Amino acid sequence: MSRIGYLPISLPEGVSIDIDENNLVVVKGPQGELSQKVNKGIKVKVEDGQISFERPSEQREHKAMHGLYRSLVNNMVIGVSQGYEIKQELVGVGFRAETKGQRLEMSLGYSHDIILELPPEVKVEAHTERRANPILTLKSADKQLIGHVAAKIRSLRPPEPYKGKGIKFVGEQLRRKAGKAASV
16 A cells, blocks of 8 residues: 555745645746646645645545645656756667757668657757767656657667667666577
């Protein structure tokens, strides 16, 4: 049984929260503004700089939503106060990435370049150093959105297990396989 829903969320300095009668939670901070609709059964309270959540019963559905909405609001508070950052590495000969505003152009070994138009909430930077793999840095206040964009970029060329070529997260350990053994 999870007890995440019972943990209070402390509001950092510079972050404000508004809850309307339809249970729409709006969190504002230095990194931006995020909103989340909370189920009617879950009560959200703000007192003394802390957010707490209460569930009406011990039913399985209410227990699940209790922890879910607590986690979603906690991610929103962290996002508008600090923000989230994901770094991805392009491993492969000739792989490159270039940004032009919200457009990301990548050369991933296909016969054509891949161009992605990113949402305005996600900021992207491409760093290419000599004799090193290009690194993409994604920044956003919305954890769900930045995770979705990072997964979409990775799906364009997932890392393969033999040579490790593809798009991987920085620091990710890949399971490598041995190649064919030579016959004697």
